[in-house]
Amino acid sequence: MSESPVQAVILAAGEGRRLTPLTNRRPKPMLPVANKPLLDYIVEAVAAAGIDHLTLVVGYHQERIRNHFADGDEWGVTITYVEQPTQLGTGHAVLQAESAVDGPFVVLNGDRIIEPEIIERVAAAVKDGTHPVVTTTTVETPREYGVITTDGETVTNINEKPDGPIETNQINAGIYGLAPEFFETIRTTHTTGELTLTAALNEYAREAGGIERLTYTGQWLDVSNLWDLLRVNAGLIETTTTGNSETGRTHDRASVANDVVLADSARIGSNVTIGGNTAIGRNVTIESNAVVENAIVFPDTVIGAGTVIRDAVIASNVRLGPNVTITGPPDTMVIEDTVHHDIELGGVVGDNTTIGPSATLTTGAVVGDDVETDAAVTIDSRIAAGTTVRRG
Structure with a gap:
C-alpha cells in the first residue's frame, strides 16, 4: 500500500x-x-x-x-x-x-x-x-x-x-x-x-x-461531436437544477421553462419564450418575441427580435438579426469522413459572426467564425471562417 x-x-x-x-x-x-x-x-x-x-x-x-x-x-x-x-x-x-x-x-x-x-x-x-x-x-x-x-x-x-x-x-x-x-x-x-x-x-x-x-x-x-454538446447540456441541467436559475433581467411577459440555466447578466425581452434544456450565457440579449429551445448560447451574443432557435449552439459575440430561423429536422452529417445519421442539430454559429435578418440555418448548418451574411439567405451546409455570404 x-x-x-x-x-x-x-x-x-x-x-x-x-x-x-x-x-x-x-x-x-x-x-x-x-x-x-x-x-x-x-x-x-x-x-x-x-x-x-x-x-x-x-x-x-x-x-x-x-x-x-x-x-x-x-x-x-x-x-x-x-x-x-x-x-x-x-x-x-x-x-x-x-x-x-x-x-x-x-x-x-x-x-x-x-x-x-x-x-x-x-x-x-x-x-x-x-x-x-x-x-x-x-x-x-x-x-x-x-x-x-x-x-x-x-x-x-x-x-x-x-x-x-x-x-x-x-x-x-x-x-x-x-x-x-x-x-x-x-x-x-x-x-x-x-x-x-x-x-x-x-x-x-x-x-x-x-x-x-x-x-x-x-x-x-x-462530448465527441457538436451535437453531443446539446445532449450533455440537457443531461447536466436535468441533474443539477430544480428550477430555472433566472436571475437576469427578464421581462415580466417572458416565458422561461424550469429546465433552463440563465446567467445573472442576461437580458430577456418581452414575449420571449425560452424552452427546456437551454443555457443562456453572460451578457446575452434576447430581444422581444424570440424563441430559444434546446440550445446553448455563449456569452456576449445578441439574438434579434422574432428569431427562432432550436437544437443549436451559438458561440460568443454573435449577432443574429431579427426573424432569423435556426432549426431543422434530424439529418445526416459527415464529420471527418464518418457518416452520422438522424442528427438533431439545427445549426452551429461560430464566434464573432453576424447573421442577417430573416436568414435561415437548417439541417445542421455549421457557420464558421467571423462570417457575415446578407438578409434572407439560406444556409444548409458548412461555411468557412471569414466568409461573406451573399443572397442569390
Missing part, C-alpha cells in the same frame, strides 16, 4: 477538431455546458472524491484553462500545470505529468463528465497496489469508443473504434488508476503513430494476463 495520497491527472491538452468552429478560440475542455466549462465538472468531481492535488496536462489554448482555474483554490484543490506542446497521444500526455506525480494517481479526460463515486473507487483500488485499474461502462454506440475484451473481472484488450463486428456494448470509460511504475510501461510501448494510453495498457495486459476492471453505471457524459 502506498503511503502517498492519491493524486489526479486530468488530460486537457486537446484541440477537439471535430468541434470546430467552437474550438477555434478555446480548447475543447473549456466549451460551456449548463453555463460552465466541461472541465469545471471534472475538477469538481475530483474534489468531491477527496483528491486535493490535481495535475492538469494542458496544451492547445492553455491560457484559457490556466486563467480560469489558476491555483485551484476556488475549488478547494491545488492545481499543478504541465504542458503537452504537441498532441502526440494520451500516453504521451500522461508522461508529461511524471515530474508532478509522486505516488498513485487517477487519470481522467478533461471533457468527460462522471460522478465522484467512481473516482473514489479507482483511487481506493490503486492506493492498495501497484497494478493498473481500468473502468468500463455501457453505451449505445460502442463502436465510437474503446471496446473492451474481458476475461472475468479483468480487461485483456481495448480496441479503439473497431471496424469489424462488435459483440459487446462494454467500453473503456476513460478513468484509470495507475502507479508511478506505469510511466516506464508507457515509455517502452511499441506503437505506430500517436502514443495512446490504451496501447500501453494493452501491452501491460498481454504481459500480465489482464488488468483489474471496475464497472461503472453512473452518469457518463462524453
Whole structure:
C-alpha cells in the first residue's frame, strides 16, 4: 500500500477538431455546458472524491484553462500545470505529468463528465497496489469508443473504434488508476503513430494476463461531436437544477421553462419564450418575441427580435438579426469522413459572426467564425471562417 495520497491527472491538452468552429478560440475542455466549462465538472468531481492535488496536462489554448482555474483554490484543490506542446497521444500526455506525480494517481479526460463515486473507487483500488485499474461502462454506440475484451473481472484488450463486428456494448470509460511504475510501461510501448494510453495498457495486459476492471453505471457524459454538446447540456441541467436559475433581467411577459440555466447578466425581452434544456450565457440579449429551445448560447451574443432557435449552439459575440430561423429536422452529417445519421442539430454559429435578418440555418448548418451574411439567405451546409455570404 502506498503511503502517498492519491493524486489526479486530468488530460486537457486537446484541440477537439471535430468541434470546430467552437474550438477555434478555446480548447475543447473549456466549451460551456449548463453555463460552465466541461472541465469545471471534472475538477469538481475530483474534489468531491477527496483528491486535493490535481495535475492538469494542458496544451492547445492553455491560457484559457490556466486563467480560469489558476491555483485551484476556488475549488478547494491545488492545481499543478504541465504542458503537452504537441498532441502526440494520451500516453504521451500522461508522461508529461511524471515530474508532478509522486505516488498513485487517477487519470481522467478533461471533457468527460462522471460522478465522484467512481473516482473514489479507482483511487481506493490503486492506493492498495501497484497494478493498473481500468473502468468500463455501457453505451449505445460502442463502436465510437474503446471496446473492451474481458476475461472475468479483468480487461485483456481495448480496441479503439473497431471496424469489424462488435459483440459487446462494454467500453473503456476513460478513468484509470495507475502507479508511478506505469510511466516506464508507457515509455517502452511499441506503437505506430500517436502514443495512446490504451496501447500501453494493452501491452501491460498481454504481459500480465489482464488488468483489474471496475464497472461503472453512473452518469457518463462524453462530448465527441457538436451535437453531443446539446445532449450533455440537457443531461447536466436535468441533474443539477430544480428550477430555472433566472436571475437576469427578464421581462415580466417572458416565458422561461424550469429546465433552463440563465446567467445573472442576461437580458430577456418581452414575449420571449425560452424552452427546456437551454443555457443562456453572460451578457446575452434576447430581444422581444424570440424563441430559444434546446440550445446553448455563449456569452456576449445578441439574438434579434422574432428569431427562432432550436437544437443549436451559438458561440460568443454573435449577432443574429431579427426573424432569423435556426432549426431543422434530424439529418445526416459527415464529420471527418464518418457518416452520422438522424442528427438533431439545427445549426452551429461560430464566434464573432453576424447573421442577417430573416436568414435561415437548417439541417445542421455549421457557420464558421467571423462570417457575415446578407438578409434572407439560406444556409444548409458548412461555411468557412471569414466568409461573406451573399443572397442569390
